[in-house]
Amino acid sequence: MSEQLEAVRLEHVWTRFGDKVIHKDINLKLNKGEILGLVGASGCGKTTLLREIIGLQTPSEGEVWVMGESLKTVAANHGQRLRNNCGVLFQKGALFSVLDVFENIAFPLRELKFKNEEFIQRLVLMKLTLVGLSPQDAWLKPADLSGGMTKRVALARSMILEPELLLLDEPTSGLDPIASEDFVTLLSDLHTELNFTVIMVTHDLDILRDLCTQVAVLAENQLVAFGTLAEVLKNKHPFVAEFFHNRRARRVFQYQEVADGAK
Amino acid sequence: MPLTDTPANPDSPPSLEILQPANGQACATLSGNWTLSQLTTAPELQAKIKSVATDKTLQWNMNALAMLDNASALMLWQAWGEQIPAGLLIRPEHQKLFDRWQAQQLPKTPPPNAAISRFLDALQTTLKSFYEQVLALLTLLGQLALDIGYLIVHPTEIPWAEISGTIYESGVRALGITALVGFLIGIVLSYLSALQLKIFGAEIYIIDILGLSIIRELGPLLAAILVAGRSGSAMTAQIGIMRVTEELDALSAMGIAHSMRLILPKVTALTISMPLLSIWTSTTALIGGMYSAQTTLDISYQQFFLKLPDVVPIANVFIGLGKSAVFGLMIALIACHFGFRIKPNTESLGNETTNSVVVAITVVIMIDAIFAILFMGVGMP
Numbered sequence: 001m002s003e004q005l006e007a008v009r010l011e012h013v014w015t016r017f018g019d020k021v022i023h024k025d026i027n028l029k030l031n032k033g034e035i036l037g038l039v040g041a042s043g044c045g046k047t048t049l050l051r052e053i054i055g056l057q058t059p060s061e062g063e064v065w066v067m068g069e070s071l072k073t074v075a076a077n078h079g080q081r082l083r084n085n086c087g088v089l090f091q092k093g094a095l096f097s098v099l100d101v102f103e104n105i106a107f108p109l110r111e112l113k114f115k116n117e118e119f120i121q122r123l124v125l126m127k128l129t130l131v132g133l134s135p136q137d138a139w140l141k142p143a144d145l146s147g148g149m150t151k152r153v154a155l156a157r158s159m160i161l162e163p164e165l166l167l168l169d170e171p172t173s174g175l176d177p178i179a180s181e182d183f184v185t186l187l188s189d190l191h192t193e194l195n196f197t198v199i200m201v202t203h204d205l206d207i208l209r210d211l212c213t214q215v216a217v218l219a220e221n222q223l224v225a226f227g228t229l230a231e232v233l234k235n236k237h238p239f240v241a242e243f244f245h246n247r248r249a250r251r252v253f254q255y256q257e258v259a260d261g262a263k
Numbered sequence: 264m265p266l267t268d269t270p271a272n273p274d275s276p277p278s279l280e281i282l283q284p285a286n287g288q289a290c291a292t293l294s295g296n297w298t299l300s301q302l303t304t305a306p307e308l309q310a311k312i313k314s315v316a317t318d319k320t321l322q323w324n325m326n327a328l329a330m331l332d333n334a335s336a337l338m339l340w341q342a343w344g345e346q347i348p349a350g351l352l353i354r355p356e357h358q359k360l361f362d363r364w365q366a367q368q369l370p371k372t373p374p375p376n377a378a379i380s381r382f383l384d385a386l387q388t389t390l391k392s393f394y395e396q397v398l399a400l401l402t403l404l405g406q407l408a409l410d411i412g413y414l415i416v417h418p419t420e421i422p423w424a425e426i427s428g429t430i431y432e433s434g435v436r437a438l439g440i441t442a443l444v445g446f447l448i449g450i451v452l453s454y455l456s457a458l459q460l461k462i463f464g465a466e467i468y469i470i471d472i473l474g475l476s477i478i479r480e481l482g483p484l485l486a487a488i489l490v491a492g493r494s495g496s497a498m499t500a501q502i503g504i505m506r507v508t509e510e511l512d513a514l515s516a517m518g519i520a521h522s523m524r525l526i527l528p529k530v531t532a533l534t535i536s537m538p539l540l541s542i543w544t545s546t547t548a549l550i551g552g553m554y555s556a557q558t559t560l561d562i563s564y565q566q567f568f569l570k571l572p573d574v575v576p577i578a579n580v581f582i583g584l585g586k587s588a589v590f591g592l593m594i595a596l597i598a599c600h601f602g603f604r605i606k607p608n609t610e611s612l613g614n615e616t617t618n619s620v621v622v623a624i625t626v627v628i629m630i631d632a633i634f635a636i637l638f639m640g641v642g643m644p
Contacts, residue, residue, distance in 0.1 A: 081300055081303075081304065084299075084300045084303070085300050096609075097607075097611075098608065098609060112303050116341070118341065118369075119341060121369065122337055122341075122364065122367060122369065123333070123337055125367065125369065126333065126363065126364075129367075141608070143607055143608050161299055161334075162299045162300070162332040162333060163300075
C-alpha cells in the first residue's frame, strides 16, 4: 500500500556538470498529496533537481522514480503518459507568446488530439475560472498579462491534463506580496479540492509556513534536512540555522513555532 | 487530481460494462480510474461512452468508480447530452464535479464581421502600418543626421569601439562568403557568356561583359544582398532581443540614446564596410570570370588584365563604390528600424527579422535601378 502512495523518490542521485558536482547522493521520498518546498541558496541546484524529476535532465548517477516508475527504464510511449500526469509551472510562466491565453491552456489537449471543440472550450474555461481569471482573459496575448496573471495562466495550463503531480519553479518570484498571497491561497484551495502532489522550488518563507507539508533543504550539494517545517526548524546544520533562524525568518515562523511549541 | 475516498490502484483502467438483468432495467456500470490520462489511451472507451449514452432508458451506476477527474466527468456529461441521467447512482464527491459542469456558462462569441468589412479593416490596417513605417524610417534618418551633426561638433564622443566592432562583424567576417559567391557567379557568368560569344566569334568581348557587369552592377549588388541577409537580419534580431531582455530600457534609464549607441555605429560601419566588401566581391568574381575565360575561350590572364582598364572606364568603379555606400546605409537603417519594431514575443521577432531582410533587399534593388537611370550616360566605353 505504501508503494501506491509514493509520488516521487530519489535514490542516490548525483549530478555533475563536467568536474563540478551539483548534487551528492540525494535521497528523498515524497508521498502522494504532500506539498514539498525545496529550498536552498541560489545556485545550489534546486531547479536542476526539479528538472531531473520532470525528466528534462538525467542525473549523472542514481535513479528518479515518479508515480512508482523509474525515469531510467520507462518506455518512450509510457514516458509521455507519465509526463501528461505531471504539470510543470516554469519560473517565468513559459507561455507561448504566439498563442493567446485560451490556446496556451488548450495546447496540451490539442497535442493529445482531442477534437471535441466544446470539450476543450469548457475544460479551458473551467481551469481559467479555477485559477481566478475571467473568461474574457482567454483572448489576451501573453504580452498583455501582468506577472500574476501570467503565473495563473501557466498554472491553468499545467493543470489542464488533470495531473497528479505539480512541479513549480519559484511560483511567487516576481510577484508583489498581495499577488503572492493570492497565489498561495489559490494553490492551497486547489490542493484541498484536487489533492495533487506538489513539489516547488521556493525562497518564500511564507509559502513554507502556510502551504508546505514537507520541506527539503539543499546545501553544500547535499540534502541536509528533510521533514515537516517543525522538524526542519530543529535541524542544527549551519545553513538551516542561517536560513531559518535569521531575524526575518524568526518573525515569519513565530506563529508556527508557537503553534508547534518549538523552542 | 482524482477525487476519491480510498487509495486507488493507479494502474486500474477505466471500464464501462452494461449489465442486463433478466427482467429489469439495463444498467451501465463504471469502474476503475476515470482520469484524463487513462481515457486518452482508450479511444475505444470514449467511443463506447458516446454510443451507450444514446440509450436514454439506461440506468447509470458510478458507485464503483475509484477515481473521477473533472475532464472525465465533462466527457460523460457531454455524452449524456449535458444533463444528468435519471436514477444516476453516484457518490457525493463525484456528484459535485457534475454540478460544476451544469453551472458553467459558456461566454457567447460575437458574430464574425462581414467579408467586406474585414477586407476594409485589413486595408486600413495595412495603409496605416505603411504610413507609420515610412514616418518612423524618416524619423530615424532625421535623428541620424542630428547625431552626425552633434558628433562633428563633439568628435571625442564618436563611438569608435562600436563602429570598429560592427565593421569586424559585418565586414571582415563576411569576407569568406562574399568571396565564394562572387567567385562562383564570375565563373557562371563567364561560362554562359562564352558560349554565346563563341557563336559570333566575338570571344574577346568577354572582358567587356564581365568588367562592366561585375564592377558596375553584380559586385555591389551581390555583396549588398549577402550583407542584408547576413548582417541586416543579425542587427534586427540583436535589437529585438535587447528589447525582450529590457537592455533597451536599461540604456534609456542610463540616459544613453539608442540612436547614438546602437543606430549610428551600425549605419556608419555598414556605410564604410559595404564599398570595401563590394570591391572584394567584384575582385573575386573577376578572378572567377578570368579563370573560366582562360579555360573556355583561351583568353590569358595577362590579356584580361591589360584589356580590362581600356574597356571599363574608372567611373564605373566609383559608381559601384558610391551605390555600395548607399546600400550599406539603407540596409543598416532598415535593420535598425525593424529591430525597434520588435515586440517582446517570439512571433514578432521572427516576423520583423524576415521583414527586415525582405525590405532591405527590395530597397537595394530599387536603389540600384535609380542609380542605373541617374548614371545612364556615365562610365560607358
